Amino acid sequence: MTTNPTAAILIIGDEILSGRTTDSNINTIARFLGALGIDLREVRVVHDEADQIIETVNALRNTYEYLFTTGGIGPTHDDITADCMAKAFGVDISEHPAALKLLMDRSIAMGWTLNENSRRMARIPHGAELIKNPVSAAPGFQLGNVFVMAGVPKIMEAMLEDVAPRLRTGARVLSRTLKLSYVGESAAADALREINARYPDLSLGSYPYGLSLDGAFGTHLVVRGRDAEQVDAATNELKAALASVVEAGKARNPLASFEEITA
Amino acid sequence: MTTNPTAAILIIGDEILSGRTTDSNINTIARFLGALGIDLREVRVVHDEADQIIETVNALRNTYEYLFTTGGIGPTHDDITADCMAKAFGVDISEHPAALKLLMDRSIAMGWTLNENSRRMARIPHGAELIKNPVSAAPGFQLGNVFVMAGVPKIMEAMLEDVAPRLRTGARVLSRTLKLSYVGESAAADALREINARYPDLSLGSYPYGLSLDGAFGTHLVVRGRDAEQVDAATNELKAALASVVEAGKARNPLASFEEITA
Numbered sequence A, B: 001m002t003t004n005p006t007a008a009i010l011i012i013g014d015e016i017l018s019g020r021t022t023d024s025n026i027n028t029i030a031r032f033l034g035a036l037g038i039d040l041r042e043v044r045v046v047h048d049e050a051d052q053i054i055e056t057v058n059a060l061r062n063t064y065e066y067l068f069t070t071g072g073i074g075p076t077h078d079d080i081t082a083d084c085m086a087k088a089f090g091v092d093i094s095e096h097p098a099a100l101k102l103l104m105d106r107s108i109a110m111g112w113t114l115n116e117n118s119r120r121m122a123r124i125p126h127g128a129e130l131i132k133n134p135v136s137a138a139p140g141f142q143l144g145n146v147f148v149m150a151g152v153p154k155i156m157e158a159m160l161e162d163v164a165p166r167l168r169t170g171a172r173v174l175s176r177t178l179k180l181s182y183v184g185e186s187a188a189a190d191a192l193r194e195i196n197a198r199y200p201d202l203s204l205g206s207y208p209y210g211l212s213l214d215g216a217f218g219t220h221l222v223v224r225g226r227d228a229e230q231v232d233a234a235t236n237e238l239k240a241a242l243a244s245v246v247e248a249g250k251a252r253n254p255l256a257s258f259e260e261i262t263a
Helices: A025-035 A050-063 A081-089 A097-110 A116-122 A153-166 A185-198 A228-249 B025-036 B050-063 B081-089 B097-110 B116-122 B153-166 B185-198 B228-249
Strands: A006-012 A039-046 A066-070 A093-095 A123-125 A129-131 A140-143 A146-149 A174-181 A203-209 A218-225 A257-261 B006-012 B039-046 B066-070 B093-095 B123-125 B129-131 B140-143 B146-149 B174-181 B203-209 B218-225 B257-261
Touching: A006 A025, A006 A050, A025 A039, A025 A066, A025 A153, A039 A050, A050 A066, A050 A081, A081 A093, A081 A123, A081 A140, A081 A146, A093 A097, A097 A116, A097 A129, A116 A123, A116 B185, A123 A140, A129 A146, A129 A153, A140 A153, A146 A153, A174 A228, A185 A203, A185 A218, A185 A228, A185 B116, A218 A228, A228 A257, B006 B025, B006 B050, B025 B039, B025 B066, B025 B153, B039 B050, B050 B066, B050 B081, B081 B093, B081 B123, B081 B140, B081 B146, B093 B097, B097 B116, B097 B129, B116 B123, B123 B140, B129 B146, B129 B153, B140 B153, B146 B153, B174 B228, B185 B203, B185 B218, B185 B228, B218 B228, B228 B257
Parallel strands: A006 A039, A006 A066, A066 A146, B006 B039, B006 B066, B066 B146
Antiparallel strands: A039 B039, A093 A123, A129 A140, A140 A146, A174 A218, A174 A257, A203 A218, B093 B123, B129 B140, B140 B146, B174 B218, B174 B257, B203 B218
16 A cells, blocks of 8 residues: 555646636646556645745645646736746756747748747756646646646647656556445444454545435445455445345435445 | 724634535625724634644634634534633633523424433533524534534524624725726726825725626725725725726727626
């Protein structure tokens, strides 16, 4: 369990904190890391404010093996992420020749003139390696264990493709999900606790849905872990326990049931 | 600007970090706080892990005027938020008579027997005030400047109704949004920077959309601030500047245009 790489995400952007935009990058990166067996341990969202960004970057990059940031690398005055990264690492920042070429090539392809503002996107901290942006050319960059990516979800997702081969991977987390319908979450709590106590390397979680008095309700029970045999054994034990729970639950609600689902 | 209350959000839940669930509570709370003139300064997402929760709660409650947490107050073994709050504040925790009554009343109404696991949801740190849960009865609680709410979005949203009257409010942030179409973000960067420099109390942001080579693309330009006259004046200056930007942009793409939108 302890040998998997750890990671954090830092979302940089007033638009999330103001409520203007609903973040979707956290989930995209969380799934990406899960598939690589990298443990996402923490997420933070901060303002476009230099001191807060620098302090947070240094806290997270020193705590986790990898830090992924999104946002603040565009052409406008509130795009301060690259400068903040340079300050956090104590390195200089200047126009990166390969980054500038990427921007110029795209300008030519689009029939544009590269203006001074767009050209700002070629400013990269010294020592950084570029991250490809197949969508709109302006690159992200990797500085040490920090991966600096765009905030626009489509671009961020494309950048992850270039990031993946650079990461140390771990044992992928496997999961199986049982859907318990028309039975309250608390009815399954004993089984969850007891089985988890016998499988301390696994994580058994329960996530209720539809809690209003009308309509369907129930709980998703998820068995997660890296050892397939253990996950299967615990799932089978949970199924046996749920059979009893459902049997007792039918007295209260004849619709009580459970099934395994792919979630 | 500095007299508005500040706030942070702490999302407690493996299901967000594992990628199983996409968080929607951040956006709900962000909009709720924005409407009350409370500045959301930071968000963190952590695991169902006692040490990390306690440390994070103490860091955030001592930095910001309010802290809102979601998740981990259900009936199962991984619901450890209430115990963590008691530890973070150095107070005891035990069954709260009013909370227990709420759970029992609901059990009776539903024709259920309240089991030991559900009864755990009546354990509340000493000194806390309950937060009403009109959806499924099990209450949240307020301990000092920390508001502990459910993770299920429907319940969390309902709890905010009971929280709102307890909060000191500030000057609501006003915003106006201009949609610049078929013109790159960088073309507006000069205007944004110059106008923001003349209105330092405002925040001018730009959020590109549709950055692929095909299809529609452009930028949303947002003027935000608490002084309506300043917001209007800056928006008018931005409109004048965008008229020139669009005029120049038409040479590149005849579809170039801008309009004010309600966003």
